[in-house]
Amino acid sequence: SQQGEEDPQALSIQEGENATMNCSYKTSINNLQWYRQNSGRGLVHLILIRSNEREKHSGRLRVTLDTSKKSSSLLITASRAADTASYFCATDAWFGQNFVFGPGTRLSVLP
């Protein structure tokens, strides 16, 4: 079964609003990463958070990690139409093991 499960599966917001996506996983991890995928394109790495970190920022992105709850959240502040994409979390249990991707959250930012 999937290691990462994103929630919600689809999210529609107005430009300027904040978007929050959640990811839950099942086993212990080394790190968790968030990726963005524009329709019909490859994935773009957004941010990595290690298991010993609780929060990380990158521009308008804020990622939190709660290892006790085995969950992570991705917050996009002041969203733009260009943020419209699918967002995936991927977990990495240890170096060398393969990523396991969640089903993704499809974000639509309306102008």
Added chain:
Amino acid sequence: GAVVSQHPSWVICKSGTSVKIECRSLDFQATTMFWYRQFPKQSLMLMATSNEGSKATYEQGVEKDKFLINHASLTLSTLTVTSAHPEDSSFYICSAREKRQGGDLAKNIQYFGAGTRLSVL
């Protein structure tokens, strides 16, 4: 950031033919490359892991004789879909893990190609 080039971006072929997809890391060495398959509105499913100079490791349910993977160098891996059929039509994405010298095993970032859309008629 690191760049992974995937070619072709779109291919249409007749049923029964073979299609080769290339994945190149342009500005870094990648000891490991991954091949994923993605159906519309679904997540990526790992097909196989390719290590330079050794045989690929296939995920359960993926036919190794159907999806031939070659990783001949630190910058190139190829996926060949042999005797393609309409059910093989999908979006195939490769990724490469950067070979890091020394330290930080926690930084296991994969860089993805733009994907190849395969349509088998």
